[in-house]
Amino acid sequence: MGASGTFDEIWGFGARRSARPGLGDLARWTKQTSPAEFERRQAAAEQYFRDLGITFAVYGEEDSAERIIPFDIVPRIFTAPEWASLSEGLVQRVETLNEFLRDIYGPQRIVADGIVPPELIYANPQFCVPAAAARPPHGIHAHICGIDLVRTGPDEFWVLEDNARTPSGVSYMIENREAMLRLCPELFEIYPVRPVDTYNDSLFQMMVSVAPESARRDPVCVLLTPGHFNSAFYEHSFLADTMGITLVEGSDLEVDDDVVYMRTISGRMRVDVIYRRVDDDFLDPLVFRADSMLGVPGLMAAWQAGNVTIVNAPGTGIADDKAIYSYMPEIVKYYSGGEAKLPNVETWRCREPQALKYVLDHLAELVVKLVDGSGGYGMLVGPTASRAEIEAFRAALKAEPHRYIAQPTLALSTVPTLTAKGVAPRHVDFRPFILTGANGVTVTPGGLTRVALKEGSLVVNSSQGGGTKDSFVLADEGDAP
Amino acid sequence: MSIVMLSRTAANLYWIGRYVERAEFTARLLEATIRLDSLSARPAGQGAWKSALAVASATQGFKATGENISPMNVSRYLALDESNPSSIRSCVATARMNARAARVALTREAWETINRAWNNLKGRTSTGGVQATLNLADQIKAEARGFEGAINRMLHSESYWFVKLGAIIERGEATARLLDVKYHLLLPEGERVGGMIDRDQWLTLLQVVSARTAYHILYPEGLKPWLVAEMLIFRRQMPRSLVATADEAGQMLSAIAGAIGKQGQADRLARRREAALERLTIDSVFQNGLHQFLIGFMRENAELDAAIAEQFRFT
Numbered sequence: 001m002g003a004s005g006t007f008d009e010i011w012g013f014g015a016r017r018s019a020r021p022g023l024g025d026l027a028r029w030t031k032q033t034s035p036a037e038f039e040r041r042q043a044a045a046e047q048y049f050r051d052l053g054i055t056f057a058v059y060g061e062e063d064s065a066e067r068i069i070p071f072d073i074v075p076r077i078f079t080a081p082e083w084a085s086l087s088e089g090l091v092q093r094v095e096t097l098n099e100f101l102r103d104i105y106g107p108q109r110i111v112a113d114g115i116v117p118p119e120l121i122y123a124n125p126q127f128c129v130p131a132a133a134a135r136p137p138h139g140i141h142a143h144i145c146g147i148d149l150v151r152t153g154p155d156e157f158w159v160l161e162d163n164a165r166t167p168s169g170v171s172y173m174i175e176n177r178e179a180m181l182r183l184c185p186e187l188f189e190i191y192p193v194r195p196v197d198t199y200n201d202s203l204f205q206m207m208v209s210v211a212p213e214s215a216r217r218d219p220v221c222v223l224l225t226p227g228h229f230n231s232a233f234y235e236h237s238f239l240a241d242t243m244g245i246t247l248v249e250g251s252d253l254e255v256d257d258d259v260v261y262m263r264t265i266s267g268r269m270r271v272d273v274i275y276r277r278v279d280d281d282f283l284d285p286l287v288f289r290a291d292s293m294l295g296v297p298g299l300m301a302a303w304q305a306g307n308v309t310i311v312n313a314p315g316t317g318i319a320d321d322k323a324i325y326s327y328m329p330e331i332v333k334y335y336s337g338g339e340a341k342l343p344n345v346e347t348w349r350c351r352e353p354q355a356l357k358y359v360l361d362h363l364a365e366l367v368v369k370l371v372d373g374s375g376g377y378g379m380l381v382g383p384t385a386s387r388a389e390i391e392a393f394r395a396a397l398k399a400e401p402h403r404y405i406a407q408p409t410l411a412l413s414t415v416p417t418l419t420a421k422g423v424a425p426r427h428v429d430f431r432p433f434i435l436t437g438a439n440g441v442t443v444t445p446g447g448l449t450r451v452a453l454k455e456g457s458l459v460v461n462s463s464q465g466g467g468t469k470d471s472f473v474l475a476d477e478g479d480a481p
Numbered sequence: 482m483s484i485v486m487l488s489r490t491a492a493n494l495y496w497i498g499r500y501v502e503r504a505e506f507t508a509r510l511l512e513a514t515i516r517l518d519s520l521s522a523r524p525a526g527q528g529a530w531k532s533a534l535a536v537a538s539a540t541q542g543f544k545a546t547g548e549n550i551s552p553m554n555v556s557r558y559l560a561l562d563e564s565n566p567s568s569i570r571s572c573v574a575t576a577r578m579n580a581r582a583a584r585v586a587l588t589r590e591a592w593e594t595i596n597r598a599w600n601n602l603k604g605r606t607s608t609g610g611v612q613a614t615l616n617l618a619d620q621i622k623a624e625a626r627g628f629e630g631a632i633n634r635m636l637h638s639e640s641y642w643f644v645k646l647g648a649i650i651e652r653g654e655a656t657a658r659l660l661d662v663k664y665h666l667l668l669p670e671g672e673r674v675g676g677m678i679d680r681d682q683w684l685t686l687l688q689v690v691s692a693r694t695a696y697h698i699l700y701p702e703g704l705k706p707w708l709v710a711e712m713l714i715f716r717r718q719m720p721r722s723l724v725a726t727a728d729e730a731g732q733m734l735s736a737i738a739g740a741i742g743k744q745g746q747a748d749r750l751a752r753r754r755e756a757a758l759e760r761l762t763i764d765s766v767f768q769n770g771l772h773q774f775l776i777g778f779m780r781e782n783a784e785l786d787a788a789i790a791e792q793f794r795f796t
């Protein structure tokens with residue numbers, strides 16, 4: 001699809017004459033605010049982030065200038081009806097992920113019923129055998145999910161990826177809003193924007209709700225971080241601070257008789273719920289990687305014994321694996337009985353000979369991804385790749401087809417974005433954050449909008465020159481003029 | 482439920498206190514030694530630098546470098562040497578590492594003073610000439626004062642108490658070591674206490690503990706070695722005296738015990754030390770030997786340090 005086939009979130013398809021319903025004021029705002037004023041506010045926003053220390057460390061560059069992820073001051077807006085239908089789809093998706101995990105680590109009906117091939121589960125490195133011995137409270141495994149969505153038209157949203165391990169970026173959702181409230185207060189007079197800072201409270205309530213039955217009335221919740229060298233450490237300390245829970249490292253915890261304690265100056269204190277931002281592999285050196293210094297020996301045994309809740313549960317990676325992803329439409333149908341409200345992007349599984357043949361024949365049009373890759377690495381974007389890159393992927397695909405999937409190159413929607421040459425369209429994606437606790441599923445009205453700052457680029461990852469935007473979700477009353 | 486402070490965080494804070502205090506003490510020691518030797522009409526020579534190493538507890542470490550005892554070499558070793566864990570540079574680096582790990586327990590100002598001190602220091606490889614070394618010492622003293630100011634403006638709760646506790650333990654140790662090294666070195670051969678003394682050297686000692694003016698106010702009768710010892714051991718008004726550090730260590734421990742609702746071995750040791758000092762006089766100290774007394778104080782200080790680590794589960 002060419003540029004004219006790209007959907008713009010303010011202007012819709014085609015020529016930029018009239019804004020989409022409800023977005024006229026934002027369109028006028030982007031036209032009436034002078035470039036100099038935009039520049040000034042943009043600089044003020046970046047200074048705000050620097051002062052807060054929302055930086056990400058680049059490994060091996062501890063003392064170098066710390067980088068901030070570029071922030072764009074033009075928000076993207078979801079109207080109330082758009083959000084309502086999106087939310088329904090997200091709830092269905094996340095409920096399915098939990099059903100699937102409960103089943104996979106339980107009766108495994110979906111394998112017996114032939115919906116998902118057994119080797120995709122049992123030979124999958126993300127399948128966590130010890131998790132089968134645990135029964136997480138209320139059957140919830142994936143308490144915190146980030147679902148990556150892309151949009152190609154007014155009602156065309158697609159799930160690009162499920163993140164059910166330790167999705168990050170939620171601090172940007174909240175801090176971007178802080179920056180917008182300070183720098184563009186006039187937008188909040190025009191639009192009834194729903195708050196996002198309810199997330200911290202929802203997260204804390206969710207953690208309390210999934211505490212083990214044995215826990216006292218005020219369960220002790222902690223956030224387990226790999227430490228201050230981790231690139232997401234700011235987010236870890238931000239979340240712990242705003243929830244008023246203790247930020248711990250592995251060495252602060254000890255397990256005694258299958259009970260987890262943290263070491264405090266007044267003695268050891270029993271821990272009931274751990275929001276871990278440490279990957280499965282590093283969680284418990286007795287079960288996973290023995291060389292891990294980040295984890296807690298005995299933690300898995302305590303979890304299996306039901307004495308502590310781990311958020312998200314170990315083993316959730318099996319649900320967001322890219323190979324499993326391609327089966328999600330069938331999986332949704334299997335558990336919910338209905339069609340997926342949020343469709344998958346069409347996916348060719350290169351492990352299947354037919355699909356492989358198609359992919360090899362259409363490499364220049366497709367996006368090819370490693371099944372276990374992330375961060376925009378190990379990825380071919382056919383339409384923008386050089387001949388040499390395409391040939392390199394062809395060879396790799398033939399050698400190890402099972403490691404790859406391919407998808408059509410989607411015309412990701414654009415949002416007007418401040419560039420060196422004024423406001424111009426740039427491609428975006430979207431990651432909302434969905435919480436699942438004993439009292440159901442909570443979709444916080446907002447999320448992380450990532451924007452590819454390079455003209456025409458479809459890669460939004462911060463490691464590859466992506467930035468972020470605030471995402472407004474409008475309340476019902478201010479629907480449409 | 483009282484406030485939860487992780488043992489690791491408490492250890493970080495305690496060590497920040499110790500290392501900032503040590504960096505400042507070493508800066509003062511360096512400055513005073515330069516004044517005594519290089520800037521004096523009568524250069525004190527190698528002896529002054531040897532004793533500076535002894536006061537900094539760095540004699541063995543310096544020997545291992547294989548270098549000659551010269552003003553330049555010793556200055557560099559005490560100020561910037563990365564192989565010396567107690568060099569000013571190492572102290573600031575360690576303090577910053579601890580501050581980074583305990584960032585959430587510190588105020589922004591407290592973190593910034595430490596971070597700034599490190600940024601100013603990390604590129605330095607040479608102390609430069611005498612004037613440059615004095616400037617470096619001045620800069621460190623200013624950073625340490627800034628840090629202390631930031632700490633004193635913090636909420637007086639666990640974070641504050643642990644930083645203070647670390648600083649106090651370090652301070653007591655440094656004062657005792659200074660007195661122990663200098664006192665005997667400064668007494669002329671074969672002289673009993675009260676004999677002829679070298680005025681310059683005694684003023685230097687007072688300068689290290691920033692007590693020159695204080696001494697003249699407290700003791701108008703002039704410089705007497707035993708009075709210097711009395712001041713640095715028994716005068717409560719002197720924040721660096723052993724009695725003052727023992728008292729303050731006890732206060733910090735009581736404050737922590739009050740907040741968490743229990744006491745332990747460290748509290749007992751601190752109280753015992755306070756009571757023992759209470760019973761002593763400068764005469765009894767000299768009767769039984771000043772050196773013996775100071776060695777005893779340093780041993781008890783180290784025991785208290787170990788008891789603190791044990792009681793709050795630092796490791």
